[in-house]
Amino acid sequence: MTDDIHFHPTPDAGVGELSAVLKATLPLLTQLLEAVPARVVVIDVNERLVWANQEFFRFTKLHPKQVLTQPIGRIIGDVAYAGYDAVRARLASGQTVAWEGWTELAGAGRRYMREHLVPVDVQAGVPQATVVMSLDLTELKRRDAALSAKVAELEATEALKSSIFDNAMAALVSTDETGHVVEFNPAAVAMFGIAREQALGRSVADVLIPPRLRDAHNAGMARVTAGGEQRVMGKRMVMAALRADGSEFPIEMLLWRTAVGGQTYYTASLFDLSEREAAQGEIERQREALRQSEKLTAMGSLLAGVAHELNNPLSIVMGRASLLAEKMSGNPLAADAQRIHEAAERCGRIVRTFLNMARSRPANRSEVALNDLATAAIDMLAYVLRSHGIAVVLDLLPGLPPVKADADQIGQIVLNLIVNAQQALGARDHGRRLTVATGLAPMTDGDRRRVPRVWLRVRDNGPGITADLRERVFEPFFTTKSEGVGTGLGLAVSRSIARDHGGELTLQDDGEGACFVLQLPVSGEPEASETEPVPLADTDEVHARLLVVDDEAEIAELIGEMLSGAGYDVMTAESGAVALAMLDEARFDAIVSDLHMPELDGAGLWREVRRTRPTLARRMLFVTGDTLSPTARQFLDEARCGRLNKPFSKAELLARVAELLS
Template sequence: MTETLHFHPAPDAGVGELGSVLQATLPLLSQLLEAVPARVVVIDVNERFVWANHEFFKFTGLHPKQVLTQPIGRILGESAYASYSAVRERLATGQTVAWEGWTELAGVGRRYMREHLVPVDVREGVPQATVAISLDLTELKLRDAQLSAKVAELEATQALKSSIFDNAMAALVSTDETGHIVEFNPAAAAMFGIVREQAMGRAVAEVMIPPRLRAAHDAGMARVTASGEQRVMGRRVEMPALRADGTEFPVEMLLWRTAVGSETFYTASLFDLSERQTAQSEIERQREALRQSEKLTAMGSLLAGVAHELNNPLSIVMGRASLLAEKMSGHALAADAQRIHEAAERCGRIVRTFLNMARSRPANRSEVALNDLATAAVDMLAYVLRSHGIAVTLDLLPGLPPVKADADQIGQIVLNLIVNAQQALGARDHGRQLTVSTGVAPMTDGDRRRVPRVWLRVRDNGPGIAPELHERVFEPFFTTKSEGVGTGLGLAVSRSIARDHGGELTLQDDGSGACFCLQLPVSGEPEATETEPVPLATTDECSARVLVVDDEPEIAELIGEMLGGAGYEVMTAESGAVALAMLAEARFDAIVSDLHMPDVDGAQLWREVRASQPALARRMLFVTGDTLSPIARQFLSEARCDSLNKPFSKQELLGRVTALLRP
């Protein structure tokens, strides 16, 4: 840095004509000013340089002969000289002036100057000279500007990093070499359930690591600190962590090391894996449920095929047993024939239940007898219940009103409730009891339903279900059964079906065991009791001529005997083509035909009959082993013809034919 000194002599004084005082002291003053590390100049009253120290000449690069006696404007430059106008006015009044700022100097360029100008030898209010001391602060100013810019940049970077750190979704925790927390962002506070102020300065193991793992954690960090071990650095590691409330939860951690001067810090980025693991478990449960569903679907298709094939022989067994019982009426063997018929009828109900469960079809609501569904379910599960030592009691209300419902869906509910009870009773060593009961729900004066309801209860004397789980058992995928026994979907689906029918499925507190109650609205008159006779044909109806068409001779012969025994005139055809030929030659009042036949099947036969004899086409009854198949269902809906499922009893057959022949 350099300074300059200027003197202003009196207007009439020459360069060598300084005041006597100044003249006497000039040698000593010159020595002092030459030693000053600043630029010092003396300017006379005419604004000419009269003296300057070595620092000035070094700064300007000029020789004393080029400067002394020269006007300051010529040396400083016109721009710098013009900028001194206000300073010169104040100096002319005898004021001392101090200023600093940027100025453009001739031969030097733009510089940042700090100057102190002192008027001296004032005569009659006019300074005869001015001493100017100048410091060039350009380099300092530039370094200061650079430093300020760097500080601003660092502050911006720090603000950005703080913003990222504070708003990161991941939990970020930094510690020093001793393992004490020095940074703890809001995400970490939310994850671990502890505010930042409480975490700062504490050992990270105390805040985040479960007690059983702290020794291993401390040993691992000691190895990292001592040897710089890199095994865990930069790797994603899954581990258990500890919340402030003492609960453990899984996290994924990424750890890295940062050196700041002579200090080392460790920062961990942590992600809570609780939701991910829950979702993975849920997906796995759903996959297992899907696998179970696929297995059940495949098994259902197999059972449906087997059941369908059993229908024809079961029809023969039932029909022949019924005819044999009639022929042996009054004989001791009649009871044996009746038992054969009842056993075959039970097999028929089981087969029909298999078909209902196995076939996927749209909901088909009709009047359903709840007692029949309960009986069919118990029949189907009879062997399982008996082999598990379960005593079953059926307490069914006679004459129970029917419900408007899908028989397959409601039957699924009943089966599910009985299976659940059977599995629950496995926890009891002996005295296993299961009761299936039905009844009509009482209606009070304040009952707003205005629709009577029937109920079905399945009660067991097993271990029961804890009160706090009474509603949870109806949640999807929740189960109280052991691993691999259930999927947790049965009760959820059952309740959904019940509510879709306007009913409800509840778990009642029975004191001991479990009691599930299904309630459904009734839809009509009380159901007929099992002993109610099927209306028989009148004399005119019995004289009708009926054509029986079936490709299985034994079935055709059986139907013929049943109808013939009731007084009908019966002719049989072993195929649809033969039936068409017979229809062209003779008159018939009704047709009983199998639906599935080679060559001309029942549907094609109906279309041919409708084209030639429309009235007779409305008096056709189709016998089939599976009316639930899509093709059969579509045809029967189109033809609006009645159907009879195999196996069937004589009473069912005669009742359908009688209804067919009535006007």
């Protein structure tokens, strides 16, 4: 609206009536004011409401006779009216004022408004009329907080300017009845990337409609022109639009028709939905990733339960095979017994890996052998690698120093790297090769103050990773795999774990295929226990008397035979209660007990022994299938006793007992 348009109440006109000159010169403007989805009012020099569009009456639910010629303060209420004190001074100086914020409107309550106030015909510092354009954004402000930033950005790009059409919040495109563009506001220029001068006079179909939709658009225009059904008029619709660069994007459109001077015009209010749909798509992708994670968690729990049940029979198989090999020493069948033992031991490593993956507990850093983690991962995935025709090369440096780390977390990194390599090799027809190597990073004279580091390298001869994706592979939810394969979290989580351990996970440019390298600092000296066991007085280790407690007779018998064969004097008890009775009858130097037993379990036995024989309580070794239970973990941490996980070898058992008696 320009300054040469005045609102003058004429002497013979009714109070608050617009001038005849304005009415005669602004028919199209009046129609547009009625169609714009905002409230537009005109206030005269005495601050009385002299004109308002239908949107104003729809919002206030007031009849024109109730408000026209009435003071604006009485209509909007004292609280809202008081908020305009600072605005009046700026209007008096001829400034156009735009503001937005919360206000208290009479009859409507607390509302969030955006208004544009344009002074008209400022004389002697007093505007003779003021045009106020108001938009109620209350519901928009109450929407989901995640979309508020998007909405604010959209509103900012569609701010009102100096004229009604240019100040529309949305892109406004007007055409004549033949479909040729007659108006193209700045918001439309920004949205479609085409200058106003280039759009005017052209068919709207050529400017904004994608080629695949033009036939349908032209048919709809012809139907409406011929007086047929108006299917889209006045309805909010989501559709595809065309940018100047040829790309398509989603918009929301509201179309209305205006008749002026016998001519028909169509105006479309358009909103770009690209960012909203992109945000919704990202949310959906994250939800899908979460669903996949939940499925994997459920599968992990199931596998953990199955693995836990396998521990006892595996312990028996391993132990009996070991004893059988010893008894048949020199016999050809001893080799067969040894092979049975090795196969059972491999099963035990796989079971232990499953349990470590499923275990939900805080990080527990201890001495970890990187070579053992690599071997366990290859054992676990041996069938998958073999069935995919992948030749595996293990190049592990003997005597590699241990690292101070959480074995489960570092094992997860190794598994992720091997699984990724196996999936990448699926793109290769033949000659698939996977190499897992470990080593010690060399130290130079300049590195004397650095902590020595060990490394593990997983290399495949697959298609590799292009240079532009090398750094992105570590981004969360980014994946180069096909849809439905992977969540895009493996490498991101693995790098985070590595850095949390003071190390790093990198992708090396190593020629053919992909090569990931994990580096970790080596551990320091083992931490001393707060409570050292009291040495045995005048007791020879070979003749020490041990009590074995287990409710499974085969496990108790197996442990007893292993210990007896090593020269220990062994007695067995089938329950915690029986063990207590035996302690009253005889002296024992140490106790090897199962943790989970009916009635009096290992924890209860330890508490009773600690009460009556505190020295012996520190020489108890607990054998358990797993420590998945938080209660079991809490007890073992509290007791500070030795522990031995099933399945175990004879060497492991004897080593732990020797530590107990040292």
